[in-house]
Amino acid sequence: MPQLPVLIAMTLSAGAPAPAASDAASGSASASVEAPLATPPAAGGEVQTTAPTTTTRKREPLSKRRDRKWIHRWAPERNMAELGVYGGVILPARDLELFEATLDLPRQGFAPLRRAGLDVGGRVAYLPLRFLGFELEGGAMPNKANDQRATMWTVRGHVIGQLGLWSVTPFVVVGAGALGVASSRAAVGNDVDASLHLGLGAKFYLNRYVMLRLDVRDIITARRGVADGATNTVEALLGLSFTFGRKRDHDRKPEPVVTPPPTDRDGDGVFDDTDACPDVPGEKPSGCPPEPGDRDGDGFLDPQDACPDEKGVAPDGCPDRDPDKDGVLDPDDRCPTEPETKNGFEDGDGCPDALPDEFGDLEVLEGVFFDVDKDTIRKNSREVLDKAVSVLERFKTVRVEVSGHTDSTGNREHNMELSQRRADAVKRYLVEHGIDAARIETRGAGPDEPLDSNANAGGRAKNRRIEFRVLTVGR
Secondary structure, eight states: OTTHHHHHHHHHHHHSOOOOHHHHHHTOOEEEOOOOOBOOOOTTSOOOBOOOSSOEEEEOOOOOGGGSOHHHHTOOOTTEEEEEEEEEEEEOOTTBOOSOOOTTSGGGGOOOOOSSEEEEEEEEEEEEETTEEEEEEEEEEEEEETTEEEEEEEEEEEEEEEOTTSSEEEEEEEEEEEEEEEEOTTTTOOEEEEEEEEEEEEEEEOSSSEEEEEEEEEEEEEBTTSTTOEEEEEEEEEEEEEEEOOOOTTTSOOOEEEEOOOOOTTOSSSOTTTOSSTTSOOBTTTTBOOOOOOTTOSSOOGGGOSSTTSOOBTTTTBOOSOTTOSSOOGGGOSSTTSOOOOSSSSTTSOSOOOOOHHHHTTSEETTOOBOTTSOOBOGGGHHHHHHHHHHHHHSTTOEEEEEEEOOSOSOHHHHHHHHHHHHHHHHHHHHHTTOOGGGEEEEEEETSSOSSOTTSHHHHHHHSEEEEEEEEOOO
């Protein structure tokens, strides 16, 4: 509520000592109530003081109205009054039931009013709040009916709700009143009806005293010839008003500013505004924890040292667990100073080793023949392939890759496809002779991995081959 800061300030001022004469003369105002609490002395005799239990309120200097932009300078204030006049146009409904009923006249005395007429009047308003007020209006609308003068008139009141944040203030109105007509019986006679009205518009506060206003209204009244019927008459109004009750700069009370009490997020007894480490509990006076040490002397401070009691090396301050860099840590490395040979054979023991001699004969299978430009294995290749079956049956944990190779004769894409089909054909032979298909992978290398030159027949013959590569050997 707008009055709340003022009431709080008055309450605090009433309970505080009277300000010094110099403060009163300068027009400044402040209210401060502090109640420090002391805890019992610590072992060292130091008395700790906690945060004040109440807040401190200060008043900030108020900017002058002329220093603000116009759009904010003349926004509505509480307890304002407005007095003004308006003029515009009214568009009476054609079926407006506003006539003096007379049975001896045609249509019982009814005649439609002229479609558009002048609309003038005055208004007075009171706004107890910036966004809410009450308003009374009275107006006259000269018109004609049956080519005779007929003066419409209105008296009405309404509630006005407005968005009072700027010098240009949009608003809506809702109210009720009376709408009447005064004329001779040759026109429509004299009559008055109750009315409701709705409207919206905008106010333009030009300065402290002058305001322009634009309204559009919908007046709801009885409709002729329809029981309980209603019809709509429209007004468009332009007004000029004078405003009263604005406070001058020296009358306006600045809003109190609440200064929050000191905080201590990490709970170390050092308030955040003097705590160099406000989120980490520490020691007085800085509020930071003591500097970390390096117990093992390896150059890594203990908070960053994964092995604070063992001298270590980068990156974590722990001893090097794999000095030969073969990926097998010392507890599992049978040869901690010699790197493992990564050849698929007992690669987990950390020792250099060679494949068993039997695998040497599988690296390049000489004597595997195919029909020309086909993947059909010739019968004279069986002896070589049966030897491969024998080795794979003996070492049942071995996994191999079978790759097919061609020379460079012909189209490369065709040679790639042909070499793949030939590798697959060798795999089928091995599987048909009892080798698990999951132990065999195939690859077509085409002419891309020659063993010899493709410039002569002998080199091309060497390049047309089947190779085995051991993937894993297991124990």
